[in-house]
Amino acid sequence: MVALADSLFHGVLFAEPLFQSLPVYVVLPAASVGALVWIGRWHQRLALALAALITVQAIAWAAIWAPRTPHQWLRVPSTAAALLARVQARAFQVPRWSFASQGVVGRFSSRTDVRPLPAPRNVPVHGPTWFVVVPAEGVERRKSTGEAMTVIGQLAGRLHATLIAHGQGVWVFRWSPPPGVRSVTMPSGRDAAPRLGPARGQRAATC
Numbered sequence: 001m002v003a004l005a006d007s008l009f010h011g012v013l014f015a016e017p018l019f020q021s022l023p024v025y026v027v028l029p030a031a032s033v034g035a036l037v038w039i040g041r042w043h044q045r046l047a048l049a050l051a052a053l054i055t056v057q058a059i060a061w062a063a064i065w066a067p068r069t070p071h072q073w074l075r076v077p078s079t080a081a082a083l084l085a086r087v088q089a090r091a092f093q094v095p096r097w098s099f100a101s102q103g104v105v106g107r108f109s110s111r112t113d114v115r116p117l118p119a120p121r122n123v124p125v126h127g128p129t130w131f132v133v134v135p136a137e138g139v140e141r142r143k144s145t146g147e148a149m150t151v152i153g154q155l156a157g158r159l160h161a162t163l164i165a166h167g168q169g170v171w172v173f174r175w176s177p178p179p180g181v182r183s184v185t186m187p188s189g190r191d192a193a194p195r196l197g198p199a200r201g202q203r204a205a206t207c
Contacts, residue, residue: 076104076137080168087132087165087172098130101148103138117151122185130164131155131173 032054040047065072076084084107100108102116115123117133133155135148152171155161161175177184 073139075139076134077168080134080137080170083165083168083170084132084134087170097126097128098132100132101134101138104132104134108132117148122183124183125177125181128174128176131161131171131175133171133173134169136169 036047036051036054039050084104088107097113098108099115099117105114105116108114113126117131131151133148133152135145135152152173155171155173155175156163159175161173163171164174165172
C-alpha cells in the first residue's frame, strides 16, 4: 500500500523511492519469502512457480540497473565528499537551520531543520542559517544548474552571506537574517532577487 501511494504521487516525484518508504523495500523481500513458504504448504508447484518468477524478475532488474549505478546514483566525487565531511564536522556543530542541494541534503539530515535547494518558495528562517550549494554533483531533480548558480549569486550579492568554504564544486555560505526577518524565498532561476519576509508587525525587508 505504501509503494502504491508513492506511485500515485502527482508531479515529477512519480514512483520515487522516498526515504520514508525504505522500510518497505527492506521488509518486503523477507515478507515475500514468508508468503512463498506459506503458499508452499498448500500448493508446492504454485510456490515454486512464483519463486522462479520473482527470481527472474530480480535478476532482470539487476542486469538493467547494476551497470547504471555508478553514474546514476553515485555522483558525488570523493574529493567533494571529503570537503562536505569537513564542513559537516566543523561548521555544522552549532547552527540548527540549513539548506542543502538535493543531491547531498541527506548528509545533513541530523539538523533541526534542513531543506533542499533550490527552494523557490517562502520558507522560515530562525537565526543564522547555512547554505550548502552543490550545483553539478549528486542526484539532482533539475537538469539545469542555473537555479543553483542563481542561488549562489544572490547569497554572495544581495543577501551578503559569508562564504565559509568553496572548492570541488561545493559552495558553503553562512547567512544571518536582518532583524525582523523570519522567512526567505530563494530564487528559482527566474526571480531577480530573493524576497525576505518580515516578522509579525514588521515591514517587509529586501536585501
